[in-house]
Amino acid sequence: MRVGVIGVGTIGEIFAERLSKEGHELFAYDVRDERLKEITNRYGLRKAASNAALIESSEVIVVAVKPQVFPSVVKEMKEATPENRLFISVLAGVETRRYEEEMPGVKVVRIMPNIPIQIGKGVIAISRGKNVTEKEEEDAAKLLSPLGVIERVPEEKIDAVTALSGSGPGFVFAIVEALADAGVQIGLSYPQSLRMVARMMAGSAEMIEKTGKHPAELRNKVCSPAGTTIEGMLVLEEMGIRGILMEAVSAAYKRAKELM
Numbered sequence: 001m002r003v004g005v006i007g008v009g010t011i012g013e014i015f016a017e018r019l020s021k022e023g024h025e026l027f028a029y030d031v032r033d034e035r036l037k038e039i040t041n042r043y044g045l046r047k048a049a050s051n052a053a054l055i056e057s058s059e060v061i062v063v064a065v066k067p068q069v070f071p072s073v074v075k076e077m078k079e080a081t082p083e084n085r086l087f088i089s090v091l092a093g094v095e096t097r098r099y100e101e102e103m104p105g106v107k108v109v110r111i112m113p114n115i116p117i118q119i120g121k122g123v124i125a126i127s128r129g130k131n132v133t134e135k136e137e138e139d140a141a142k143l144l145s146p147l148g149v150i151e152r153v154p155e156e157k158i159d160a161v162t163a164l165s166g167s168g169p170g171f172v173f174a175i176v177e178a179l180a181d182a183g184v185q186i187g188l189s190y191p192q193s194l195r196m197v198a199r200m201m202a203g204s205a206e207m208i209e210k211t212g213k214h215p216a217e218l219r220n221k222v223c224s225p226a227g228t229t230i231e232g233m234l235v236l237e238e239m240g241i242r243g244i245l246m247e248a249v250s251a252a253y254k255r256a257k258e259l260m
């Protein structure tokens with residue numbers, strides 16, 4: 001498939017790299033000429049002369065610019081003929097309605113990825129605009145599936161996804177860092193402690209997925225009577241770990257709504 005990427009910054013680069021590895025023909029455009037040269041050379045992509053030229057050459061277009069530049073980018077996109085093109089918008093806070101108002105009839109799906117897409121282990125929420133058929137949404141999901149797990153959501157839930165799986169890796173990295181420090185405090189070396197924590201997080205998460213068991217049931221298995229884990233659990237409960245995490249997601253959600 002011919003795929004164009006508008007804006008090859010942090011997120012655009014990941015899409016360009018991973019989709020080209022899947023054997024798609026990639027076109028890229030970015031206003032930063034140096035960056036565009038670097039990325040197209042690094043991954044063997046085709047360099048488009050403008051956003052309009054990129055749209056003319058591509059069947060699917062991933063829009064990966066910052067939300068603030070959407071008004072100027074959409075002006076450039078309108079110079080092309082976007083019929084029979086499918087747009088995949090990564091922009092936080094920009095609704096499909098905004099594309100549809102500017103480009104009547106345009107087919108656009110909105111997605112919210114998270115950073116582990118870089119290693120093909122992301123979560124990508126997807127919701128389709130009013131001109132996109134179920135089949136076209138499925139095609140988009142199929143195209144994106146090498147980057148992670150696809151979750152279909154109605155567009156009004158995208159802010160919730162932004163706060164949970166979008167911001168979530170930031171929260172998880174902070175938790176991992178703290179646990180790795182805890183390992184050092186009780187005598188482990190930092191590299192070994194970090195390795196153990198990372199694997200422990202991944203293993204625990206995989207167990208939830210593979211067993212299908214409620215996390216509370218799995219937690220109870222680790223907490224033996226008068227054992228070590230229940231002692232630690234008491235501290236977590238006293239310090240309000242659940243409240244802290246729920247407040248963090250809730251604050252991120254509030255912020256996602258403000259950015260609209």
Ligand SMILES: NC(=O)c1ccc[n+]([C@@H]2O[C@H](COP(=O)([O-])OP(=O)(O)OC[C@H]3O[C@@H](n4cnc5c(N)ncnc54)[C@H](OP(=O)(O)O)[C@@H]3O)[C@@H](O)[C@H]2O)c1
Nearest residue numbers: 007008009010011012030031064065066067069090091092
């Ligand atoms: N970073 C994340 O974890 C994350 C997660 C989910 C979604 N997103 C979304 O992904 C989008 C991209 O984020 P990012 O962090 O990758 O941004 P970024 O690193 O700033 O990349 C955007 C690139 O697009 C360029 N650009 C600006 N105007 C353009 C135009 N008219 N045509 C073509 N390229 C243009 C920018 O150049 P200049 O710098 O010169 O403007 C920059 O090189 C955002 O909308 C964000 O909401 C990000």
